Amino acid sequence: MTNAIVVTIENGIQNLKINRPEKKNALTQEMYGILAKSLRDAEQNPEIRVSVITGTEDSFTSGNDIMDFIQNPASGEDAPVIQFLYALAEIQKPLIAAVNGLAIGIGTTMLLHCDLVYASENASFALPFVNLALVPEAASSFLLPRMLGHQRAAELLLLGENFSANTALDAGIVNAVTTPDQVEETAMAAALKLSKKAPEAVRLTKSLMKGNSEQVKASMQTELQAFSSRLTSPEAMEAMQAFMERRLPDFSKFS
Template identity: 50%
Template sequence: MTEHIRTGLVDGVLTVTLARPDKKNAITQAMYAALSDATEQARSDDAVRVLMFRSEGDSFSAGNDIADFIALGSQGQQPLDMSVFRFLKALAELDKPAVAAVRGRAVGIGLTLLLHCDMVVVAEDALLSAPFINLALAPEAASSMLLPAAIGHQRAFEMFALGEPIDGRTALAWGLANRAVPVDQVEATAAGLAAKLAARAPNSIRKTKGLMRDADALWALMQREGEAFGSQMSSPEAMEAFMAFSQKRAPDFSKAG
């Protein structure tokens, strides 16, 4: 397991920590593999009653590690063959409650991961964004369905199309979070909710969550999104977006069509 993902099981709560603070917890394929292991363990291990995601540093996650992503794309690897899709499948199939503690920025997968969590605690000043179109890509993690279902089509489309962040208070008001608290209370609040869930009847919770989610439909959509994502990854639009990102400038899509 990569050193950038840490796990610990205490009192039925499996805590998964994104531990790459110097890179704002941008996620590499090695990290996705470790996240997959942890999520699969949460589902199969009877000792685990709750899965909780948290982070080190001042950001929850900056999303995909772009350099890592570009390198894989240049090797011709398709998105569905990447470790990220093993993680997404594990999220779709997870039938135990998941909790997230979010401080700072939650970008891309940092946001769409939250759509698979049953209880989300955000800092009031956290910034959540889904800038897929800014990178000339497409939504992932079944977010093309889950985000509109949570906040409505117009709000979701704006988040996708413009890529502009919303703060934690807005996330709470829109239904993306259960609690918005001062940043120094995020960890304790999330841990408290996880402990409450771990004390509840486990089979009842699993059946309830199972009735609320269609894992097969989520995975089917994730694969469709993966095809769209993959076709965009190799597009001239994405090449311009990636180049602009590396050069720290705005992309120029004026000749795209």
């Protein structure tokens, strides 16, 4: 899985490509660790002005690799997934995402921490945590109501249904919708523009817009505690069993 995240640096731009297409780019703890380290390294490297996260043709990422998460549960702040989430909250340099295909779970919630997001018209977003008997992560339960209002956030987080690139655009989750063959080009063009601007002014402007990251990190911690406990809950076991058996989960016996 060593090539599951491909990191390249050119023209002041760090490109982080999620590259596990055979698993729809589902993220493992190892992959989270590489992403977290790469974002932290970019902060310390004066030659890097901006980072861009991309996926493959049919998937940005389908979310957490649930079996990997069960086998390697996040425990403590050194866990790779937690380090990745903290990096998203804390990094000062610009972060851009180019989204093709599936953007499920963390594939959508990480976008809330990006400064610019470009999606192809074939992108499909979802926050299916409740459908899996889980809870949101990446501070999405904190950020989405503030972005969209309670009712629109509840529609996305409680119903957990897929939504289109145009819906994401209307919600302010993405900046623009392009054709599939243009989405990375559009993101890289924006990254190149940012790479030529005064770096300290860019960092300070981002910091002023985002404000204090501690509240976001506190929300991440609360969500992760609940998420970890939910993974072994009877409801989650039923949801995962139903997924493996390709049937709808039956939650009628739970209260």
